[in-house]
Amino acid sequence: MMMTSPKRLARIAGFLYLLVGIFGGFAEGYVEPRMYVAGNAAATAGNVVANAGLVRMGVVADLLDGTFFVFLALALYILLKDVHKSMARAMLILVILATGITYLSALFEFEGLRVATGAVDLTAFGGVGSNAMVLLLLDAQHYGLLIAQIFFGLWLAPLGYLAYRSGWFPKALGVVLVAAAASYLFDFLAAFLFPDFAKAIHGFASILPAIAEPAMVLYLLVIGVWTRKPKEERILAAA
Helix, strand or coil: CCCCCHHHHHHHHHHHHHHHHHHHHHHHHHHHHHHCCCCCHHHHHHHHHHCHHHHHHHHHHHHHHHHHHHHHHHHHHHHHCCCCHHHHHHHHHHHHHHHHHHHHHHHHHHHHHHHHCCCCCCHHHHHHHHHHHHHHHHHHHHHHHHHHHHHHHHCHHHHHHHHHHHCCCCHHHHHHHHHHHHHHHHHHHHHHHCHHHHHHHHHHHCHHHHHHHHHHHHHHHHCCCCCCCHHHHHHHHHC
């Protein structure tokens, strides 16, 4: 079997998608919520100082997450470009935009760490001013990741379309990926427009992505892509 065969390429994409989930989940699902306390500069700065090593790991995890995300999109582009080239290109561009915002957010987090630990000298602002700067930088990281969620959601729409149209994946999987894209966008809009409401519905808005993306990862890793056996192809050709 050639290295570039669809099944092999799909499994490579599945492995990359798994790495994206692991590193992104650690950085954005574990580290960031433990550091950032909205509106509380002293608590945020204290968390960063007490967990400086964890913050560094979170920054590296974010950078690796973005890198693997781009390679995942490239693998899926190669796999699916013959299905619909414009959609495959759109998918790739959306991933690149999401990754750029994620990298910038990681930079804000790293600078927040440097201020909190004294690597950047802000003694002229006093302890309160320094803590406020740490909160500002982690605020920028937090909302930067929310903005990146636009593209984390949007890239699933062309992916779902390509999966549906290709015939290599269950059509239901393509549908649920597109629905997950809409769910991401709804969650993002609620977070910026109706923040109190967003906290109440965030768990519900996360249900579809929590189903669609792990299902895609699992299918890519276990099945790769579904292809008809030669006998089935001869039967269809005869028909």
